[in-house]
Amino acid sequence: MSAPPRGMPPARLDVAALAAGVREGSRAAIARAITLVESSRPDHRVLASELLAELAPHTGGSVRVGITGVPGAGKSTFINALGVRLIARGSRVGVVAVDPSSRRTGGSILGDRTRMGELTQSEQAFVRPSPSGRQLGGVARATRESMLILEAGGFDVLIVETVGVGQNEIAVSEMVDTFVLLTLAGAGDQLQGIKRGILELADVIAVNKADGDGESRARVAARDLMGAMRLLLPGKDVRRPPVLTCSALTGAGLDEVWEAVLEHRSHLRMGGSLAARRAQQQQDWMWAMVDAHLEDAVRETPSVRERRASLEADVREGRLTAVEGADRIVRWYAQDLQRPG
Ligand code: GDP
DSSP states (O other): OOOOOOOOOOOOHHHHHHHHHHHHOOOOHHHHHHHHHOOOOHHHHHHHHHHHHHHGOSSSSSSSEEEETOOOTHHHHHHHHHHHHHHHHHHOOOEEEEEGGGGGGTHHHHHHHTHHHHHHOOOEEEOOOOOOOOOHHHHHHHHHHHHHHHHHHTOOEEEEESSSSSSSHHHOOOOHHHHEEOSSSSSSSSSSSSSSHHHOOOEEEEOOOOSTTHHHHHHHHHHHHHHHHHSSOOSOOOOOOOOOEEETTTTHHHHHHHHHHHHHHHHHHHTTHHHHHHHHHHHHHHHHHHHEEEEEEHHHHHHHHHHHHHHHHHHHHHOHHHHHHHHHHHHHHHHHHSSSO
């Protein structure tokens, strides 16, 4: 698909009708709206922006939770089990995934469909895999905007799943109220497996697979982690994330993890920092969008598009330094901007 020629009006889509469909909770409308916000086509971006403006007054009411953990930590199993519980208590649960690396399999999509089987089949849930084949910036934008659509569509719990590989976590912690780290016992030294930065982002830590033989190991790991958190966040008045154990498989401890999420949220609310956190997130997002817009514009400008491959090769093979390459790209972009038309 390519953008329509410059100056042509984009194919018209009835934004007001789509917004109304989303607000009524129509699954078809929600799916369509998410597909729209995932698109990077310039005409789609215009429509997405209109749609989000229409929906904005109806957003902000959900419990927004991020869940991270290395592959195999049990995230999908956990989200499925937790989601089913929350639905049984009357919630509607939206799940979106941030996995820019999902290119490798064409998406964690297939995996998620099966691993979150019960949840995907529930009318009260909406599971949206990460758009595949994108840069983190694009995925992060699509995820945020998808969250707003789900929120306007009446999903009162939003779960953002991310694979624990570093950068993604920072992006996700910037879109949620509470960030849960799902971890495992036994994989060698606890702290080697978990990046310190991720521990610092976590609001709640849960050691998963606390069942059968794994139960006592999970408890030991939780105790070790608690000790580590005391070192990482010393002081009397510091709020350290609770470290719990759970089993996504048996359901043991899941209610406690959810209570810890709600407790963290009410802690934020009482101090007024939930609003502050979200306000800061809006401001950061604005600048992130500026970065993303500029980067898209730079990559798409004709001089850069035409010369990009050879420039990249020059940098890869050492004929040009990265700094020189960047200077050239910015110069070509600036020249294209000056050109009439
Ligand atoms: P993800 O990659 O983090 O999404 O992990 P998955 O949810 O796919 O789980 C990875 C594997 O661990 C699967 O085989 C699950 O059945 C298993 N698993 C997940 N949670 C638990 C648990 O609480 N206990 C046990 N014993 N196995 C679990």
